[in-house]
Amino acid sequence: MDQQLSVTSEVGTLKRLLVHSPDSGLGKVVPSKAQDWLFEDIVHLDTIRRNEYDYYTKILLYFLDPEKIKGKLAQVDALESNRNFYKPEHKDFFASDKVIELQWLLAQVLENNDIKIKLVASVCAIEGCTYETQKTLLSYSATELAKTFVSGTSIDKQLLFAPIPNFIFTRDIGITINDYVLLNKPAKKARTREALLAKYIFFNHPLFANYKDHIIELSDSHHSFLMPKEDDERKITLEGGDIMVVSSNHLLVGVSERTSSEAAVQITNILFEKNIVEKVTVVKIPKKRDYMHIDTVFTQVKRDVWVMLGNFSRKAVKHEDENAIERILEIKKEEKIKILQFHKKQPENPIYFESLEDLLVDISKNDLHCEAEVRFIFSGNNEFPYNAREQWTDSCNLLALKEGVVLGYDRNDKTTEAFRQAGFSVIHAKDLIQQLEAGSIQVEEMRDCLILMPSAELSRARGGFHCMSMPILRNALK
Numbered sequence: 266m267d268q269q270l271s272v273t274s275e276v277g278t279l280k281r282l283l284v285h286s287p288d289s290g291l292g293k294v295v296p297s298k299a300q301d302w303l304f305e306d307i308v309h310l311d312t313i314r315r316n317e318y319d320y321y322t323k324i325l326l327y328f329l330d331p332e333k334i335k336g337k338l339a340q341v342d343a344l345e346s347n348r349n350f351y352k353p354e355h356k357d358f359f360a361s362d363k364v365i366e367l368q369w370l371l372a373q374v375l376e377n378n379d380i381k382i383k384l385v386a387s388v389c390a391i392e393g394c395t396y397e398t399q400k401t402l403l404s405y406s407a408t409e410l411a412k413t414f415v416s417g418t419s420i421d422k423q424l425l426f427a428p429i430p431n432f433i434f435t436r437d438i439g440i441t442i443n444d445y446v447l448l449n450k451p452a453k454k455a456r457t458r459e460a461l462l463a464k465y466i467f468f469n470h471p472l473f474a475n476y477k478d479h480i481i482e483l484s485d486s487h488h489s490f491l492m493p494k495e496d497d498e499r500k501i502t503l504e505g506g507d508i509m510v511v512s513s514n515h516l517l518v519g520v521s522e523r524t525s526s527e528a529a530v531q532i533t534n535i536l537f538e539k540n541i542v543e544k545v546t547v548v549k550i551p552k553k554r555d556y557m558h559i560d561t562v563f564t565q566v567k568r569d570v571w572v573m574l575g576n577f578s579r580k581a582v583k584h585e586d587e588n589a590i591e592r593i594l595e596i597k598k599e600e601k602i603k604i605l606q607f608h609k610k611q612p613e614n615p616i617y618f619e620s621l622e623d624l625l626v627d628i629s630k631n632d633l634h635c636e637a638e639v640r641f642i643f644s645g646n647n648e649f650p651y652n653a654r655e656q657w658t659d660s661c662n663l664l665a666l667k668e669g670v671v672l673g674y675d676r677n678d679k680t681t682e683a684f685r686q687a688g689f690s691v692i693h694a695k696d697l698i699q700q701l702e703a704g705s706i707q708v709e710e711m712r713d714c715l716i717l718m719p720s721a722e723l724s725r726a727r728g729g730f731h732c733m734s735m736p737i738l739r740n741a742l743k
Contacts, residue, residue, distance in 0.1 A: 281738035290428025372411035452502035506558030519559030662729030674720035
């Protein structure tokens with residue numbers, strides 16, 4: 266059987282991932298509930314689909330499953346008026362087993378009537394549905410039910426329960442660590458149904474049938490139920506944006522607004538007990554909405570190239586018209602990051618890193634055996650106020666399709682400039698798709714390239730392409 270699950274780096278060639286296209290629930294987010302549902306603003310659904318996310322889907326298919334789209338772009342674009350190519354419930358859906366739509370998997374799981382009964386009962390319990398609603402849901406087909414579970418909308422267009430607009434951020438439902446899957450424990454109530462649906466998919470879909478013993482769930486600690494509400498650090502909360510697999514033996518765990526210290530402890534202990542990795546580095550960042558997860562602060566571009574926010578750098582952020590004294594004072598004001606690395610053989614003696622750069626250099630040199638100088642590309646080209654503005658719109662949240670070829674937002678102009686200065690070519694998604702279709706560019710030949718994705722609406726959702734992907738298979742770095 267082909268290997269279905271294996272991720273041993275952040276930049277190995279991507280072969281299979283889980284995604285979710287924006288569904289109708291996104292178009293029902295109202296201003297008064299936006300922040301409860303973890304959005305900063307309401308988005309325009311048709312724009313976010315047609316003008317933005319659909320380009321992402323096409324790019325992924327050209328790279329991972331070209332047979333689904335290569336030579337068929339005109340046909341796909343002809344379906345653009347109704348978007349049937351992108352709808353998991355439609356006969357014209359692209360149905361890739363490499364660019365895998367979660368709603369499509371969920372519908373397949375729900376074909377099993379026993380699972381259908383259990384999941385309907387579970388969803389209705391957490392959503393406080395009436396018994397009559399529960400009976401009605403059981404009468405739905407698997408495809409209809411999957412769509413309702415995700416969008417919250419019944420087949421007769423009634424809103425039965427809240428949408429789960431964050432389902433597009435598939436990174437947060439779980440993370441592949443070597444050939445294991447670590448499932449999340451969301452910090453926010455708005456993501457409870459996401460976690461439940463993900464659990465049923467991973468434990469019941471044939472794609473993961475050989476990995477049931479390799480699925481890790483975090484349990485609440487025995488005393489967490491007795492802790493006061495304010496004692497967040499003792500709760501077990503985890504989202505995938507705080508986990509990075511930087512090598513087969515090394516995992517990064519962020520402690521952030523969404524992932525607790527107690528979760529980091531539990532993850533580290535489990536991974537050491539199961540001999541999955543040799544070392545775990547815990548990266549504690551300020552608990553601020555600005556940062557949310559560690560992948561909003563830094564991501565990897567190549568073995569020896571990282572993109573990061575300069576606030577956590579040894580290098581001072583450049584301000585217009587500043588003098589030396591002002592710069593020094595600004596450095597002292599910067600928020601702190603704390604980094605501790607635990608080794609399986611001696612967990613009681615962690616290694617401390619002074620800066621994020623020190624850690625990332627250590628990963629490149631000692632884990633990935635880079636001989637070249639490790640380079641950093643800074644958010645906003647490390648210039649105030651662009652560094653903060655562009656980090657907010659996910660300049661540091663990039664997805665590597667293969668080493669050196671990454672997806673990012675087109676609105677982050679200064680970061681794009683920094684990529685060019687670092688020797689990267691830059692191409693817009695629309696232009697790349699046309700050239701891939703024409704054959705004037707070959708995926709295999711692309712090197713050191715930033716692919717710019719349209720982002721006016723997507724960026725309002727506060728997540729980049731690292732967030733909007735859950736890799737389950739990457740080639741190992743050689």
